[in-house]
Amino acid sequence: MTELPSPDEVEAARSPKGGYSRAQLAAWGVPWPPPKGWKADLAERWKTAHPDGVPAPRPGPTLPAQETFDFG
Numbered sequence: 001m002t003e004l005p006s007p008d009e010v011e012a013a014r015s016p017k018g019g020y021s022r023a024q025l026a027a028w029g030v031p032w033p034p035p036k037g038w039k040a041d042l043a044e045r046w047k048t049a050h051p052d053g054v055p056a057p058r059p060g061p062t063l064p065a066q067e068t069f070d071f072g
Contacts, residue, residue, distance in 0.1 A: 004028070004042065004045055004046045004049055005028055005042065005046065006046055006050075007039075007042075007043045007046065010028075010039060010042060010043070020034070025038075028042060030042070
């Protein structure tokens with residue numbers, strides 16, 4: 001399942017010319033060519049998934065646990 005971007009993330013992903021790459025749209029689950037109203041659809045789906053307006057925290061990289069400390 002793809003992770004829905006917030007409306008701010010959608011706008012931040014625009015190219016300098018104002019478009020979106022095919023790969024970026026595919027990552028969001030938007031078909032190519034993008035249908036009319038795709039941004040509004042993504043925004044509505046995001047708002048439905050986040051009724052309080054706050055995105056869920058994204059999982060960060062996991063680091064291996066250090067079992068012992070050796071201070072010499």
